[in-house]
Amino acid sequence: MAVGNFPFPKMHPVKGLRLASVSANIRYTDRDDLLIMELGPNSSVAGVFTKNAFCAAPVTVCKNHLPGDIRYLIVNSGNANACTGEQGLADAIASCTKIAEISGTKTEQVLPFSTGVIGELLPMENLLAGIPEAMAALEEDAWKQAARAIMTTDTRPKGASEQIEIDGHTITVTGIAKGSGMIRPDMATMLAYIATDADVCSKVLQDMVSRAAEASFNRITVDGDTSTNDSCILMATGTAALAHIDDAKSSAALALYAAIEKILIELAKSIVSDGEGATKFVTVDVAGGGNQEECLKVAYAVAQSPLVKTALFASDPNWGRIVAAIGYAGVKGLDDKLITVHLDDVLIVENGGRAESYTEAAGQKIMDQEEIAIRIHLNRGSVSETVWTSDLSHDYVTINADYRS
Known part of the structure; x- marks a missing residue:
């Protein structure tokens, strides 16, 4: 796929x-x-x-x-x-x-x-x-x-x-x-x-x-x-x-x-x-970082999270998985109240919690798309980085389980 x-x-x-x-x-x-x-x-x-x-x-x-x-x-x-x-x-x-x-x-x-x-x-x-x-x-x-x-x-x-x-x-x-x-x-x-x-x-x-x-x-x-x-x-x-x-x-x-x-x-x-079993093409943009290293830590924590990737496959706007990955990325001194998270142009997280303007219907509309952008702003500097990833589907397991057969 x-x-x-x-x-x-x-x-x-x-x-x-x-x-x-x-x-x-x-x-x-x-x-x-x-x-x-x-x-x-x-x-x-x-x-x-x-x-x-x-x-x-x-x-x-x-x-x-x-x-x-x-x-x-x-x-x-x-x-x-x-x-x-x-x-x-x-x-x-x-x-x-x-x-x-x-x-x-x-x-x-x-x-x-x-x-x-x-x-x-x-x-x-x-x-x-x-x-x-x-x-x-x-x-x-x-x-x-x-x-x-x-x-x-x-x-x-x-x-x-x-x-x-x-x-x-x-x-x-x-x-x-x-x-x-x-x-x-x-x-x-x-x-x-x-x-x-x-x-x-x-x-x-x-x-x-x-x-x-x-x-x-x-x-x-x-x-x-x-x-x-x-x-x-x-x-x-x-x-x-x-x-x-x-x-x-x-x-x-x-x-x-x-x-x-x-x-x-x-x-x-x-x-x-063309990632094995991919059904989504996902861009993870991290802006407002203090340096390149912390931007990439956050970007890859989100992009490689099995929970985030399976939510993407299910088209499930389970944004809690995204913020959890940001939090464990290993960046010291992150202030959750300063961080904003968007799905495309839909604001989902601000001030340490779900954005007041966010609705499940708005998030679902974005997650139903084949191409999705997860936009994260750390608000602690001027550095930005972008990582591209895919979702994790049943087919990924099937392809790799059968690879040598």
Whole structure:
């Protein structure tokens, strides 16, 4: 089940990047589950990864290969290659070596990624057999197929793309992502690949992806679980006529960053909207905070509360669950008499209790919507933060109970 209006958009090809996906029978027999991306020479690549201590083998290999002269990325779905020990590392490297042998590059010029079931070894015979077929099918305009190939429990592919003008030149930013469960901030979420044809030095590109991931993938939650495989990769092919960007504060860099952040936020929202079993897309806005940390504590206390999320699923305006979560968020010195809470534009809490103007009918009208905003004002400062989340439904339990079957 998916909510919200997130149709797969027109995807602008990025010159200097080719993609291809094939069915390698890694776990799925009815769709593609192996993706290869090829970057032209002189491209730059940067990324951010999960902070989970049990990080998957491909994450370890990616960290070892970056920064570097990266020419290929390989992604498989259906198997996470996580908690697989030395054999898992050897398998991740072997996939890189296979691509290097075919392309005449080096193993260190390939980044591997995996997503799916944890604790199982990759079916390497199938995976390696699929690589030549994918290498022979590489093309610029295959983003939608790529987005489908990296899906696991996702119900729809996720993409975002736009073109902007910088100093008289048209610049493209295009990206895909996958994620539906095990979604919680602490890097990015699951897998995301964003590319631009701008020419950006590695240092600036790393700064861009770190900041953009913080503003997007680190502001969403479905179930509070951080994956072992989270990876967010930003690639710059340098094929556009725009001058080389090596100053993060230049006007060109600022304009490009704004477009990249916008794309990542669209992808992050599309992941929440496709949260496992989701029937609601929920924005939690916290304003009037003394600092960023306390705003995020409150936002995530509400967004990750099972009681709040189940009330959202039931369309039940049980606002007491919201204020309880605010109260246990761990922010010292909160004054409940100063805090206001709205459902969209309906004031439900003020002066330490239910607002005099609030009616159950008004609250019910908002809770019946597919998209809901919970707006909290702490009235103790000028800082604000936003987190996006979903509800918790019966289907979430069913999906995860049946995941390996």
